[in-house]
Amino acid sequence: MDRADEPMSTIREQIVAAVHTALNTERPAGIPETVRTRVESPGPDALPVLTVYQGREVVSPKHAEKADPGRGERMAIRGDIVNRKVDVNFEVLVKAGKDDPPADQAADPYLAWAVRSIIGAGRFGGLARRPAEEQGTQFSYEQADFSYCRATTTFRIEYQSKTDDAEQLK
């Protein structure tokens, strides 16, 4: 099959898919399946809901220096590789009822699993330059028929691709 006929998949997409796979591999008891980029609005009966989705990506071109004989100086030229940092978010939705621990406490085991599985996945089979770096967790709270908590941990993953082809590492 010609390359033009192959399905497109950027290195970024491959990394997010690998994160999703890591979250759903050898899950401990009590950890539900993580959904990739949720499209439904769950109700209380569906909780806990775990979701992984990509956020912002920052691209930093790499420049090399080259002598410019005409000006007697060195000049920057665009390199063949760009550095990329993509933020991958792991979201937990939980509720707490009458005899339950507080909702943020209920989220804790899932957040611990995310750190262990995502960072433990290393370089995602060589796609990333280094293991994911945990950036922080945002907790939000709501009160309705139950106490609800949303906790979102962001992981930053650094990788490279060819400047003119996001599907190619080098």
Added chain:
Amino acid sequence: MTGTLGETDIEAMLADLADAEGAVEVRFGSTSVLGLFDRASAELFAGEMPTLVADSEGVHVKAGSLPGLAAGAAIIVGGADYKVLKILAHGDGAMEWIALTSP
């Protein structure tokens, strides 16, 4: 007429509604009054992912009819146990809205 508009008629109107099964008993401790129960969907956690859809439940009662009621108190509405989330004055102040959560 003194006080807020229609204040003197509230209990009679709630009693009429109860006769038509449109009002429920609200019990706090040894005090029992009639109220209007309401349940509506609430979309929570707006953000990048779709919202969580929960139930927002509450009951309207005549203002001051449940002395001592405060957030966190246990309350029975229509025979079901709830906990009071908050109490808000409603309309002209003759009624109050008791937001409920599961106990």
